[in-house]
Every structure is written in C-alpha cells, then in structure tokens.
Amino acid sequence: MSGPVSTVDAPAAQPDASHPSAPCVEVTDSREATVGKFTVRRALPRRGRRTVGAWCFADHMGPADVTENSGLDIGPHPHIGLQTVTWLTDGQVLHRDSLGSEQVIKPGQLNLMTSGGGVSHSEEATGHYRGTLEGIQLWVALPEGTRHGPAGFEHHAELPRTRLDDGVATVLVGEFGGVDSPARHDTPLVGVDLDLRATSTVPLRTDFEYALVVLEGAVAVDGRPLRPGKLGYLGEGRDELRVEAREPARAILLGGEPFEEPIMMWWNFVGRTREEIDAAYDSWAAQDDRFGRVRSALPRIPVGPPPWRRPDARGRGR
Template sequence: MSNLERHPAELVAECDTLDAEGIFLIEPRDVPLGGPRAMPVHRTLPQRAKSTIGGWCFLDHYGPDDVSVTGGMRVPPHPHTGLQTVSWLFQGEIEHRDSVGSHAMVRPGELNLMTAGHGISHSEDSTPETTVLHGAQLWLALPDASRDQDPFFENTVPDPIRIDGAVVRVFIGELAGASADATVFSPLVGAQLDLDAGASVVLDVRSEFEHGILLDLGDVSVAGVEVPHRHLAYVPPGRTRLRLSSVGGARILLLGGEPLGEQIVMWWNFIGRTHDEVVASREQWQHDVIDGSDATGRFGTVADYPGRPLPAPEMPTVRLKPRE
C-alpha cells in the first residue's frame, strides 16, 4: 500500500507513557487513502515518540470498510525503496501487481510480502467480489546491508496453532513454537492472535525484542495495561514473558523485533539514509515512470494495470531529518 497523503508528514502524533515499566499507548491518526470517497485508514506507525518497533516502521489498520460506501482500495502503481511491504487481511480480497511480474491475490490468513530493495513499483486494488475490506498494511525497514538488493515477491500461508486460550498465526519470525517461512533481513516477529473470552495467555518472548500489540477487535490488556480499539501498545525490551488478557475475546496483531539501531529517512514511499537519497529516488520515479522516459529503469512497469501510475508529491521545503 502506498502512503497517498499529498503532504506526507515528517513527524506526527505524540505518545503518553502509562506505567512504570515503560509500556505506552500509541493513538492512531486517521488518514484518507485517496480517491473521491477516500477509504479511511488508522495509522499508528510512524509516530513522533516511536518511529519503529524493531524493523516495523509503518502500520495502517483499516476496516471493516463497506466497499459500496468508500469504493474500497484503489492504489495505482507507485514506487518503494529500502523496505518490505507486509499485507495481512482479516476480510476481503486485494489484487496485487508489481514490476517484477508478480500477480497475486491478498486473502485472509495469507501473507503477501514484497521486498522492494533497490526499487520496485506495485499496485493494490480490492477485487469486484469484495464487499467488506478489513486488514493491515505494514512496512519493514531493510537494514543497510540489505536495502539495495534486487526486489522480489513471495506469498506464504502460516498454519494456525492453538496455545492456552488463543489461536496464533505466525506470519513473520517465530513465536509460541511456530515459525514463519517468510524471508526477512533482521530479527523480527509478526503474528495474529485470536484470544478466547476470559483468556489470559502468557507468551515467551525474546528479551532483546521490543513489541507492539494492536487491538483489532474485542478487548485486551497487555501486562495489565488496557489497550483501546485500534491503539498500539508499545512494550520496551527487557521482558522474557508477555501476558495478554481478554474479558470478551479479542483479535490482535503482535509485532516485534530487535531495535533497528540505524537512522532512516522515510518520506512518502521511500526509505533511505539521507535527504538527498530520497530526493534522488523521487526524481528518478518522476523522470522514468511519470514522464515516461525509461519504463525499464529502476522501478520498472506494472504490466496490465488499467490506469496511470501515481505521481510523487512535492518535496517539503525543509530537509528531511533521520529517525530511529
């Protein structure tokens, strides 16, 4: 998914610390996802107080969205650099096309993972059969050693496992004895957990990981801290166990990883290391694709897409600052 904001924010909302152990809540920021009717998404990463959780650097949560009202997801071909896109659906279906020749459907319970590396372009549109769209779009910042590699795409289907009081689908990394097949480039975890009513689940986690827990449906508390709907609870490194409790049942996304330890510059759909690098990526997209000067260049062409690619917004008037 693209960031379709006309004026992408360099810094956004604040976070408030809630307990002595460093857990705090990140409040979502509502962003319209383009188009005349503008499907709304709820963005919890990046934020001013917390730009990344491990390599996770972008999280849009959307739905349940009535496609007949909003028009669904319509994201024309657009570029990415220096990241991986992670598409995870709860309901509906999205058609993915990209410039390395991939054509795939994003379906509930399946992971679509696109590694941009040096550069890729792709499109995402909800299918005509979709009446309700509900899911999450996430990005992973690639570490410096991997960020210029050739782009590729993969689809994996994690097997659900049951642990006490929950069904767990691990789509990135390892958790609760399950491991994912997806290719990643830093120590990470990503999973959907469906908690039973009255459940209290204790997960063994890696102490060097920081974690984020997004509440999609129901109610959940994280180590005793209640998480409001659509909010992301941040848990700093240092824990070997994480307790999740629900009164009426819940569906959550759990994300985590070793702190990235690298400064990144993130603007629109590009991740680089300097302001000038992002400027160069934007100019190359505009020159090669939007102006049509070199359709075989860095970002390639999304074949058979019935529409024009997405022009990049204008760069801000100030230099972009690194985040970490």
Template sequence: MELLEGRDVPLGRYSVVRRTLPNKVRRTVGAWCFLDHFGPEEVTGKPGMRVPPHPHIGLQTVTWLFDGEIRHRDSLGSDELIRPGQLNIMTSGRGIAHSEDSPAAKPPLLHGVQLWVALPAGSRDQAPRFEHLEDLPVASAPGVRMTVAVGSLGGVSSPAVVHSPLLGAEVTVAARTPAEITIDPAFEHGVVVTGGAVRVEGLDVPPGSLLHIPEGRAALRFEGAGRLFLIGGVPLEEDLVMWWNFVARSHEEIVAARDEWQAGSDRFGVVPGGQEPLPAPALPMTRLLPRHRVA
C-alpha cells in the same frame, strides 16, 4: 509500556486508514517502520481499495488481511490475490513499483493491516522480490491461537524471508482470564487490537492505538476476547529518512528516487494493468533529515 495514539490518513480516493507507525514519539518497533490498520469497512457497491502504481525503495511491504481480498500487481510481473490468513511480502530493495486494488467480485468486508519493514544497511540495495505465502504456521497456547506471518512465535516459524530479527503474528484471544504467550526478551514489541476487547498486561488497548512494550519482557498476558496483530524486533539503531513511499538514509537518496520515478526510469519498472501511475508529491522546502527511532 507506552500507548501510542494513531491518526486517520486518507489512502487513495476512497479509503481512510488508522496509522500508528511512524508516531510522533516513536518511529519504529524493531525494523517495523510503518503500520496502517484499515477497516473493517463495508465495500459492497463501493470501489474498496484503489491504490494506483507507486514506487518503493529500502523497505519490505507486509500485507495481512482479516476480511476481504486485495489484488497485488508489481513491476516484477507478480499478480496475486491475497485472502485472510495469507501473506504478501514484497522486498523493494533498490526499487520496485506495485498497485493494490479490491477485485471486482469482492467480499462485502475489507479489513487488514499494511506494514513496512526498514531494510538494514547491508540489505537495502538488493534486487527486488515478491513472495505470496498461503500455508503459514499456527501455534496455540491456552486461550490463544497464533498465526505467524513473519519470524517465530510459539515454537513455529514463518518461511517468509526477512533481513533482520522480526516478528509479525495474528493473535486471537478467547474469553479466558488470563492467557499468556512467551516472547523474545531481546525484542521490543507492539500490539494493535483489531477486534473485540483485549487487555494487555492489564492495560486497555483501544482499536486504532499501538501499545509499545520495551525489550526485556519474556511473556505477555492477555485478558478478554478479541484479535490483535503483534509485531516485534531487535531495536533498530539506524537513523532513517522516510518520505512518501521511500525509506533511505539521506536527503539526496530521496531526491534521486523521486526524480527517477517522475521520469519513468527503468529503476522502478512498469506495473501491468494499464493504471496511471501515482505522481510523487512535491518535496518539502527544507532538507529531509535522518530520524532516530525515538523522538
């Protein structure tokens, strides 16, 4: 097992997130290639989340809240308010744009995780789509409650459509020693503690860090009391080029996507709401190279 430290990253003008994937030593967990943990933040009298329209290719976005509300709008015409315990999953495929904002009449706290899933080669050029799921399955074990956002855990399965073997679940651990859940030994897993104090397999996992658990393990043991987000999947063997909001396989794909976004191409469409789209940053002076899942 390996404890990976996160880093603070500005998100828009008003928020700072803790990014644990990609990490300098490990870039993916299964097909999960990006994980931001934001909050808990008091947003009363503040803008809260303000992320203007921006593009994606080659990935799925997964938004999960513990507190607060976020309004999602995209170039397909989707307009959904997500609340705790609900799932927003957006498949960019060959291209989509979306925005994420705190509503005007927002709850006082904002706390959640934002993740990306790299679409495998055979699925990454599909048409874009969006799902908002309010009724997600819940499983339990002694001392543990699990809400399954993606994949299967504890004998229940999420209806969310994904394109590789994956797991994403909120796990609440009661003050009980020890508590144990069964996991898929074909998966590698990652644990982010988002509240309380939880030990995983005897290791402290501080908030803002990610514990990587290699494949081959059939159960996880928890001690303490708190909440965590558990991810997992079959190790991804495809090398990725990740830059800004794009997941691709080559430098040329990234350049083409950036140029089309800057030109206002129909590839990404228009996000309703009248917000000014986010301009793409300048490309680096060096060529973008595919990266393996482990540095």
C-alpha cells in the same frame, strides 16, 4: 494500503529518535489517514515512535465495503528500502507489481514484497469479490546489507499456527512459540496475529522490543486497556506477556531487535539521507526505468517534491 508517510506522521528530514525502553506499557493514539478510497488508522510511524524492531509502518484498514470493481483502488506507486507485509482479516485484494506478479490475497494468507533498490505496485479490486474488506499493512525497514539489493515478491497461502492458553497465534514473520514462518526477514524480527478469547500468556524474547496493535475487540496489558486505534508499546526485556482479552479480540504483535540504523522516511520511501530520497523522487517523476512498470488500468500516483525542496514562506528553496 501502501502509505504514504507524511511529515505529520514523522518529520522526514530528521533521523529516527525512537529508543527502546525497559518493560512498559506506553499507549499512543493512531492517526486517521486516507489511503486510496479508505480511511486507515496509522499506528506507526508516530512522532517519538518510528520503529519497533525494524517495523516502521502499520496501517489498520477497514472494515469497509468493496465491490468487484471498486476497492482500495491504489494505483502504481514506488518503494525503496522496505518490505511491505499485507495481512487481511476479511475480504480480498489484488496485488500487481513491476516484477510481473499478479496475486489475489485472502484472509489467512500473506503477501510480502521486498523493494530493495526500487519496485512499484498497485492494490486493486479483484474483479470478483464483493463484501467487507479489513486488514493491516506493515512495512519493515531493510538493513544496509539488503536495502540496495534486487526486488522480490512472495505469497504464502498457509502460515504456521500455535495454540495459546485461550486463543491461536498465526506467525506472519519470524519465529514464535517454537514455529517459524516461511516469510523472508532480513533482521531478527517477529510478527504474530493473536486471536484471543480470554487471558493468554504470550512468549517473548528479552532481546526484542515489542508493540501490540489491536484490530478487533479489547485487551489489557498490566491493567492498561488497548482497543483499535491505539498502539501499545511494550519495551524490551520481557520473556513473556500476559494479555487479558476483555472480549474476543484480534491483535498484531510486532517485535524485533532494536533497529540501530538511522532511517529517513518520506512518502513511500525509506532511506538514510535526503540525497537518496531526492534520487528516488526524481526517478519516479521522470518515469525512468528504476521502478519498472505495473500492468494496471489504474493511474500512476503522482507526488510533489520532498518538503526540503519546496520554497519556504519567504519564497526561498532549500
């Protein structure tokens, strides 16, 4: 479920142009992309909306059928400058990384990997689960203070929940409704799974900007319908949100303080400059020690150079 981000999603060589707005309902289409053997609906990043708080990537994956030995089948690949946040609504996935972690994730559990200055991982079939697989993978851009730090991995088998008017909220990251997730976050941030049966009022923070990604069913905000395949950007300045579930629905609420640091995204990297992306690419291509090794039978994922290092139409380099 990890990336990659392409220039279709957001031009790699330009700084983030996203800006928070006053309360609104700005609906944009997700883009279908292929990750491993799966088709995903990519809600973030999109041109004109790269971030919501520090959230910079959202792929809704599945539902799709998997077997014991054939699932996502995403071989070892690298990350810098971000956290991966993996949340399943159905099925199981095996995570392996260069820190030595080997963890099956199931619905209701959270995998969070912090890349720091460099980490690699794979996402694989479990060897025992056969059935349907569905979920979302999110990326969080790390701030300057921690983005060059050590890599880390954490698995949370249980997360706090709180009641809504007619539904249940599971707090993936941050604080919501008076309960706190144990998951690490390096900037003021929140991520919540909303399981809705009818209209509910959702508490918000006025200093956060927010967005909704619907995974199942249909909701409406201020009369604007939202279904899977759409991102509903909500702006900042709200202290609550009335979400109308027009049928039983599942949605992810993303929020955070607007992320003021300019970011550059390419492939599986979140950096600040071309030079940082170049250095990460060169390390992966050279197979040096920066990203470690993953104990996986799947092949390592190769990649060509960043677009600014490719010859242009007249055969010139950068």
